Amino acid sequence: MIHVHHLEKSRSHRILWLLEALELDYELVVYQRDGKTQQAPDSLKKIHPLGKSPVITDGDFTVAESGAIIDYLVQRYGQGRCQPPIGDMSAWVDYRYWLHYAEGSLMPLLVMQLVFSQIPKQSPWLIKPLAKGISDTVSKRFLAPQLKQHLNFINQHLLAQGNFAGPWPSGADIQMSFPLQAMAAVQSLEKYPAIAAFVSRIEKDAAWQRVVERAGPLTMPGQ
Template sequence: MIHVHHLEKSRSHRVIWLLELLELEYEIHVYKRNDKTMQAPKALKEVHPLGKSPVIVDGELTIAESGAIIDYLVERYGQGRFKPEPENVEAWVDYRYWLHYAEGSLMPLLLMSLVFSHIPKQSPALVRPVAKGISSTVRERFLDPQLDQHMAFIEAHLRAKENFGGAWPSGADVQMSFPMLALKGTRSLGNYPAIAGFTQRLESDPAWQRVIERAGPLDILER
């Protein structure tokens, strides 16, 4: 039995999605965020020293970081599924690239955008107008143009290949699911039909629907 340590409003959903795709038995341990700080509870540090989520425990192994977890599950339990064959070099390179791109390139921008959107709300009333101005400037001059560039890049790839690496759904599609849904939740997809199509296919997947039934909706980001 695999144990998933799941922090509400976090990136654990994609790990649970992969477990559903693999048809593995698992148990979810849910942790609530602090209402004021939105930080994870100290109990998560008893599972992993950094107190982050997702974390899985499989027997004697404790594994953190979404990419490492996905790699582990695909290699140990995939039986050759959910990843391209090594002989298909182009698909294999795509798979490895997007598996790392999700957290290495895209998520830092999305998290910065989230943080700056919340700065005015968290600021004292006296300085809130100034905080709002700084937040808007950073987002408009730096974050939004960067995200536009990344979305155009992703759109071009999906228009050409539909998936992120091999047959749908691969481990790369699983890894990219969280930032793709984050984009859907924060930005207009009117000019990005391939991205919109990917998120629609994800949300209509029966395994993903089972994730929502067990773990609840993914609502970390707001418009």
Template sequence: MIVVHHLNNSRSQRILWLLEELGLEYEIRKYQRDPKTMLAPLELRAVHPLGKSPVITDGDVTVAESGAIVEYLVGRHGDGRAEGPLAPAAGTPERLHYTYFLHYAEGSMMPPLLLKLVFDRVGSGPAPFFVRPIAKGIAAKVKDSFVMPQIRQHLAFLEGELGKRTWFAGSAFSAADIQMSFPLEAAAARGGLDGQYPNLVAFLERIHARPGYQRALERGGKYDFVK
């Protein structure tokens, strides 16, 4: 039995969705973030030394990192999916797009979104009254001069990509779309993804309408990036 070690409001929601799309049976072990620090609980270190989510166990196999988990599950179970495989055939242009976006999601798109989250907290977090204006000013300067221009550059790139294809890998839905869901939902929640990016908005509407996505939400619980 596949076990998903699921942290609330985290990347592990994608793994639940992938398992639903694959039609696999799985068990969820839920963990809650510390309400003050928003960090994962120490209990996750018993599963993987870094104590982060997502992590899955499949028998005596433990796999961490979203992209690695996606590749493991699709490679092992993807061909048996009733609607067709979740990865394009090897050697095709679609497979190249698939591989690129599978890694782009965390390697390129998430870092500026995480920086924005950090500087949002620096600017609004508790601090001595004489430090607060300085911290707020520095945070605003970094966001305006570096973080937000980076995010807008990524959004413009992705908007253009989905102007060429229905899905990130090609004409068919794939696991690359599942992997891309988290940064795009994060961007919609706090990174400026709005109506000026109609292709990205339409992508989010399409994935939110998928039955597998809805089933994953029912099993995984509240997910704050979803409005």
């Protein structure tokens, strides 16, 4: 039996989506964030030394990191599902690229955006104006232009292809779901219609709806 160690308000929702898409049985082990720090509880370190989510256990195997988990589940249980057809090298190149791009290129920008947005809120009142000024400058001069470039890039790919790679939903679609859903939760995607359509498609997906029924809707830290 696969056990999913699922932290609320985290990236593990997409692992549940893959499991539902593959129609696999699994047990959901839920962890709550600390109300003040929003960090994962120390009990997760009993499962994996870093105490992060998502992490799954499957027999003798403990697998952490979303991309590694997706690879493991698709290769062990996919039977051709949620991945490009064998021999379609173009689709496989896209599949591997987006599987790694999500955490390697896009998520660091989103995490930085979250961190800098919290700095003024967490600063002592005496330095709040200074902290806000620094945060706004970093956001305006670095983060916003970078995110705009990435969103245009993603939107163009989705306009051309419809999804990220292979049949819907592929492991690449599932990996990319979290950062795009996270962005949709905090900003308008009016300028990026293909991304908005992708997020809407997730919400209408039968496997995703089963995730919501079982684990609740996806929410973000601070919400």
